[in-house]
């Protein structure tokens with residue numbers, strides 16, 4: 001993880017991100033909380049031999065490393081793998097999420113990513129950063145506070161040739177008001193924030209004028225009502241879901257946070273094929289979170305997960 005942080009500062013020194021290096025260094029110093037398993041993850045990372053291989057997309061797989069090498073002994077110790085599917089050498093990682101499906105929904109929108117600076121808030125293991133580079137982005141910077149995902153990203157980079165995907169172990173609220181990014185993505189994060197308007201205002205502050213926000217979040221299936229539910233306790237067994245708005249309520253929240261040209265370009269009910277337990281993510285997954293007698297409802301009786309993809313502009 002440290003090597004990825006150093007790589008970020010080295011490789012972006014001659015870009016417009018340079019202006020924020022001192023701020024980011026001080027935040028990293030103050031905010032990084034290593035995990036109890038960090039030493040174990042560092043040892044695993046050391047065991048992966050460094051090599052330089054182009055990152056490829058083949059069919060549904062995002063591929064890293066030398067195609068013949070078996071990386072399974074090391075990578076199994078970095079479970080759970082949530083975002084993918086991935087292939088490391090000859091090792092195929094069936095991840096919890098078919099992130100390629102979400103990417104297809106994004107790609108359909110034809111947002112111009114060519115030569116753009118992109119920021120991905122809550123980037124997980126960095127899956128979408130690589131897809132954004134493939135779509136022509138100049139720099140794809142992600143932040144995610146989950147330390148394991150930063151080690152997974154470091155494993156991907158350890159077997160890859162030079163590229164401009166970077167991941168820092170920070171939270172959205174640790175970042176400065178950059179005002180330089182052409183596109184800011186925030187996929188599957190908003191409902192985890194206790195203060196959603198603050199999150200939207202942060203996203204707004206990262207964008208340059210005319211920049212595009214790509215927001216994906218849980219919504220209620222009711223289209224017309226201006227309604228927000230706050231789960232009494234858990235939602236789909238998650239204790240960190242703080243609110244779910246209707247599409248209309250979400251549009252108002254975006255507008256009040258300073259965005260214009262707000263459009264829900266896709267609304268998709270999450271299926272048990274898109275989010276499922278696999279041998280690389282062997283905890284419970286969506287099928288365990290739904291009411292066994294009524295799959296329209298979560299086990300707690302709330303509407304089953306439906307996600308909207310919104311594109312909005314910073315005027």
Ligand SMILES: C[S@@+](CC[C@H](N)C(=O)[O-])C[C@H]1O[C@@H](n2cnc3c(N)ncnc32)[C@H](O)[C@@H]1O
Nearest residue numbers: 121122123124144145146171172187188189192
């Ligand atoms: C449901 S996952 C979504 C991952 C990925 N964006 C996707 O759509 O597949 C939510 C991610 O947000 C991260 N996260 C949670 N709170 C965050 C915050 N305040 N700032 C940035 N990331 C955060 C979590 O660590 C987790 O990786």
